[in-house]
Amino acid sequence: MEINLRRHVAVGDATIGTMTIGDFTCYTLEDVIRDKKVWGKTAIPAGIYPVLMCESPRFTERYEKKGLGRIVPLLDGVPEFTGVRIHVGNVAEHSHGCILVGVNWDQKSARITGSETAFKGMMKVLNAVAGNHRITIVNDIAEAKVKLSHPPAPLFNMMYRGSCFPA
Incomplete structure (x- = not known):
């Protein structure tokens, strides 16, 4: 299954985007995009990465207690990063x-x-499709100024529809 993530806005210490998988769409939040990696504070480089469905040593028990399951998507082959989920x-x-x-x-x-x-x-959505998954991450960043008067067009259009989830 193809996962598409488009990064739209840099706000403070975060990068906001949208992720689409088939008919499913949601917002994303990542760390700041930097030229040089700062551990725990840097978004991964834009690109295409395989996505593995596996248990996480950090999240499994806590997620299972919350009814979120035992599996968390893991991005494989991200340069200079490990354990990106x-x-x-x-x-x-x-x-x-x-x-x-x-x-x-x-x-x-x-x-x-x-x-x-x-x-x-x-x-x-991901569990409904057997086989390989991959994510394509694209930077389409507009720096947020002191005050956002209007969100970027793709986010505005999504909000105007009234929901991040398909009907």
Whole structure:
């Protein structure tokens, strides 16, 4: 299954984007994009990476208790990074170089919400398809100024439809 992540806005210490997998769409939050890696504070390089579905030593027990399952998507072959996963979280400090997913984005801050709901929706789509998954990450960044008067067009169009999830 093809996963597409388009990074749209840099806000404070985070990068906000949208992820699409078939008909499923959600917001993403990652660390800042940097030319030189700073451990736990840098988004992975744009590119195409295989995605493996596996248990995480960090998340498995906690996720299972929350009804999120035991499996977390892991990006393979990311240069200078290991253990990059797609998981639940709300702010950049939850990311540590990984990709967070959420249903909503607070356009005045670097925060996403509805992360567990988005994670469950994402996993439902990924688990429905047997075989290999891969993610394509594209930087399409607009630096957010002091105040955002209007979100970027792709995010505005998604919000105008009223939901991050297909009907």
